[in-house]
Amino acid sequence: MIWGMDVWVFTAFILTYIAIIFSLIYGLWPRKEQEEKEGLNEGG
């Protein structure tokens, strides 16, 4: 048992937090190339 959960349930628990952290980094990390690509798409 880890934090009162078996290993499979704990994996889901911890994966949720990893997914949240990944999404924050992915979405909020400044990206210059993204802005440039977007500019090209604007006219499409």
Add this chain to the structure above:
Amino acid sequence: MADTVTFVIMLVAFSAVMIYIGYRGYKATKGATDWLVAGRRVGAWVVALSYGATFISAVAIIGFGGQAQVFGLQLLWLSTLVIIVGVIIAFIVFGYRTRIMSKTLDALTFPELIAKRFNSRFIQGFGGAVIAIFLIAYTAAVFKATASLVQVTFGISYETSIIVFTVIVAAYLLLGGLFAVMWTDSIQGLIMVVGIGLLLAMVWASLGGVIPANEALAALGPAKYAPNGLTSASSFGSVSFMLVTSLIFGVGIGALAQPQLAIRFMTAKNDKVLRQGVPIGAVFMFLTVYVAFTVGALSNVMFKNNGIAIPTSADLVIPTLINSLFPSWFVFLFLFAILSASMSTASSLFHVSGSAVGRDLYDKAWKKGLAGQKSMSVTKIATLVVIAATLVLSLYPPDAVAYLCTFAYGAIGATFLAPFVATLYWKRATRLGIIASMVGGLAATLLWYTFVYSKTASVITHTNVAPPLGLLDPLFIGIPVSFILVIIVSLMTKQPEEEHIARAFTGIS
């Protein structure tokens, strides 16, 4: 029973805000592009909150929260999958391409995107028909769940609740189209986050924190559908394992091709909006579904500690918990969170079903394309018809509605997922391959529901297929069949024109 007068006053204020947003949407709506895809100029917060609020209905919170009481914390795999597949993969793998391709091809509905990519009126008509049939039934179920909750909490009759909610949603939707839907979704999404998010904080606080709460839950020992305990996964191959994995993967994977969600990608102003929408959507799911499932499981401890009998129906677990153990101010807040969850999902379903009937079926597939303003009027009238039909089905539900609703998620997932992937990623896919995939995926799913899936087959055809096969979600059959058909039939038929492919993939690297 909470104070009905206070509830009615709050509901009037809530409705006034929603209808004002509808009016603002009306002022912003000039043509079909505005009505159907919100002018393709929506920002990150509204796209992501609207996506989340549409995805998560009262059924997800009340129904699945209740299931978590039965299955325990192993249901957390569903919230994990909703975040990873339903948001992160959906936005990154499908979002960008859907936005760009729909703009290039000037597609204004989800079936229209696939239809224009493959130059086929049949695809648009068939897709529209599937959406109309299954989503109208699903909307009726969403309303039914909310009205039942209001009836239990405030004693307001089921019929009155259904009529009032339908009128409110219809008012803002018919005024402002998708602008109104997405902005009201966002406000409703914020109410959901506060109301539902607070619930977990209060439950954890009353149980002494995360770890003591889990330990108290584990100490309750095995349960019928959690044979290894309420904080442990079921053993591989057991009945409870099959039930849980079917539920988790059925919902998680089926979410990828739901038209009411995919249309949100078409509304994004640019790629940055979708990128920034990923964390907003993921955190939203965390604060709603993860919370509901954790609270649902921990309700076992709350009921035991307070000497309250566990409700006989899973649907009554969350309402009973809230009504018995929380202060009245929170009962109101939570109820508005649930109302918001229902309205945001229902308005989006009305919108997508209305456009399926008006634009996909009547305008494009049958009339071969009406001109500008006439096309928009047809879609608005169709939306009104869809709303009226849903109201009648909610008030007087025939047995078939219950089945259609059960089939809805699987049927739509199996009809659209493989064609959606092929549309965005496989240049060799052909029109006939897509048609075979849509028809075959849907047929396989419906046949599995009718003859094999024990929950439905035992009632419809009185066939009883033994587990594990009888417990296998139809999506596990429908989706592979659909993928196999699109590959085989496409490879057997003539390669699509290069010029059209090049145009469809413009701006996609």
